[in-house]
Amino acid sequence: MSHNPSTDVNVNAPDSHEVDADIVIAGGGPVGTALAHALAPLARLGRSVMQITDAAPGATRPQSEDRPIALSWGSRLLLERLGLWNAPAASPIDRIHVSQQQQFGRTIISASDHDVEALGYVVSYNELCNALPPSSVAAQVQGSLQEWSKEGRIVTCRIGTPDGQNRIVRTRLLVLADGGRGRLDEDHVKDYRQSAVTCTINADRQRPGTAWERFTPEGPLALLPFRNRTTQRDQLAVVWSSATTSADKLIALDDAQFLAALQQAFGGRAGIFSNPGPRSAFPLSLRMRRHIADAGVIAIGNAAQTLHPVAGQGLNLGLRDAWELAEILLADKHEPGSAATARQYRERRQADRFAMTRLTDLLVGSFSLPWPGTGVVRGAALAFLDAIPPARRLLSRRMMFGARNFP
Numbered sequence: 001m002s003h004n005p006s007t008d009v010n011v012n013a014p015d016s017h018e019v020d021a022d023i024v025i026a027g028g029g030p031v032g033t034a035l036a037h038a039l040a041p042l043a044r045l046g047r048s049v050m051q052i053t054d055a056a057p058g059a060t061r062p063q064s065e066d067r068p069i070a071l072s073w074g075s076r077l078l079l080e081r082l083g084l085w086n087a088p089a090a091s092p093i094d095r096i097h098v099s100q101q102q103q104f105g106r107t108i109i110s111a112s113d114h115d116v117e118a119l120g121y122v123v124s125y126n127e128l129c130n131a132l133p134p135s136s137v138a139a140q141v142q143g144s145l146q147e148w149s150k151e152g153r154i155v156t157c158r159i160g161t162p163d164g165q166n167r168i169v170r171t172r173l174l175v176l177a178d179g180g181r182g183r184l185d186e187d188h189v190k191d192y193r194q195s196a197v198t199c200t201i202n203a204d205r206q207r208p209g210t211a212w213e214r215f216t217p218e219g220p221l222a223l224l225p226f227r228n229r230t231t232q233r234d235q236l237a238v239v240w241s242s243a244t245t246s247a248d249k250l251i252a253l254d255d256a257q258f259l260a261a262l263q264q265a266f267g268g269r270a271g272i273f274s275n276p277g278p279r280s281a282f283p284l285s286l287r288m289r290r291h292i293a294d295a296g297v298i299a300i301g302n303a304a305q306t307l308h309p310v311a312g313q314g315l316n317l318g319l320r321d322a323w324e325l326a327e328i329l330l331a332d333k334h335e336p337g338s339a340a341t342a343r344q345y346r347e348r349r350q351a352d353r354f355a356m357t358r359l360t361d362l363l364v365g366s367f368s369l370p371w372p373g374t375g376v377v378r379g380a381a382l383a384f385l386d387a388i389p390p391a392r393r394l395l396s397r398r399m400m401f402g403a404r405n406f407p
């Protein structure tokens with residue numbers, strides 16, 4: 001997808017009443033779909049919404065894209081308000097055990113520190129996407145946004161449809177929720193040179209509701225409680241980040257070798273591992289869109305920022321993007337595509353984006369520093385969090401609700 005800048009802002013623009021939809025959402029992932037639902041009240045204000053989704057209705061997503069997602073308690077509340085919370089598909093996390101390999105220091109974050117049922121929930125990305133119903137008020141168009149250009153107050157989108165044709169759609173506000181597939185070159189990118197290997201395993205001493213985050217010199221290793229809905233068995237979902245060359249080797253190992261490597265990296269706290277499911281690998285980088293909101297075009301979710309999964313924050317942050325953008329658009333103070341709307345969105349999302357980006361980047365960086373003595377400093381930080389409940393609570397509240405207590 002590309003942006004054609006040659007036709008940007010022209011004061012002699014065509015009349016802004018000539019649009020196919022007031023707001024067009026490009027992307028049928030969880031963030032775009034959450035926004036489409038959150039905008040339902042716009043229909044009462046006489047505004048129209050269209051969602052462009054590149055997947056055919058009911059199509060199954062490739063196994064290679066599936067990954068375990070830890071949704072925070074705040075995201076659960078948000079999805080509940082939108083009528084999208086699917087409780088049976090979610091495995092609760094009530095305790096997170098954080099430690100580092102070959103070093104002292106650990107802390108335990110517990111739901112009982114807060115007045116919440118669970119710190120969060122683990123869901124399968126594919127199951128989550130497949131279960132999200134289309135919004136009843138957003139017109140659904142199957143296709144892929146190819147490019148857009150802006151003339152005056154109108155954004156013109158070219159959509160490639162499954163039959164190989166092009167469809168032109170005109171709108172006042174294009175919301176990019178395409179997961180960052182159509183990035184502009186001007187993005188800020190930091191390649192971590194890591195990949196995350198994901199799969200499920202059984203563990204013979206698994207504690208229900210316990211998630212484990214173990215920092216290793218190669219990268220963070222998370223084991224998350226996960227109820228396999230096909231087998232109805234409690235398993236652990238693995239998200240194992242390591243240097244890309246090591247991840248490639250992990251993918252190539254046979255099951256017994258993979259289990260042995262995992263057991264060695266994690267240790268025996270959860271017992272003996274067995275029965276690994278199919279493995280996938282995801283290259284990891286930090287990508288920040290420099291301009292997340294301009295008059296007529298706003299980016300949300302991974303289209304605005306793509307984070308390392310170390311703290312499980314990408315989708316949680318994206319859902320808050322969708323929620324806040326909907327709040328601004330529903331307040332209906334400005335035209336959806338106005339510079340004032342874009343500015344308001346930018347300002348309201350700044351603190352949360354900044355905090356979560358810094359936090360995840362800091363975690364990745366500090367836990368992989370090879371210098372002597374850094375393990376001791378990290379151990380002291382974990383011991384500090386363990387000994388000082390208010391500090392621990394502050395950190396976990398941030399992870400659950402973002403910078404402004406959401407929703």
Ligand SMILES: Cc1cc2nc3c(=O)[nH]c(=O)nc-3n(C[C@H](O)[C@H](O)[C@H](O)COP(=O)(O)OP(=O)(O)OC[C@H]3O[C@@H](n4cnc5c(N)ncnc54)[C@H](O)[C@@H]3O)c2cc1C
Nearest residue numbers: 027029030031070144145179301302309312313314315316
């Ligand atoms: C290994 C791993 C583990 C993770 N764990 C967590 C976690 O524990 N917690 C958490 O909060 N986040 C986690 N994340 C991040 C999370 O997956 C993303 O933040 C989230 O999927 C972003 O949602 P989105 O809707 O913005 O983008 P996506 O999920 O990427 O969806 C974008 C959609 O847009 C479609 N699309 C693409 N291009 C176009 C186009 N041109 N036109 C129309 N449609 C288009 C795509 O096909 C897709 O359906 C993890 C990520 C990885 C890789």
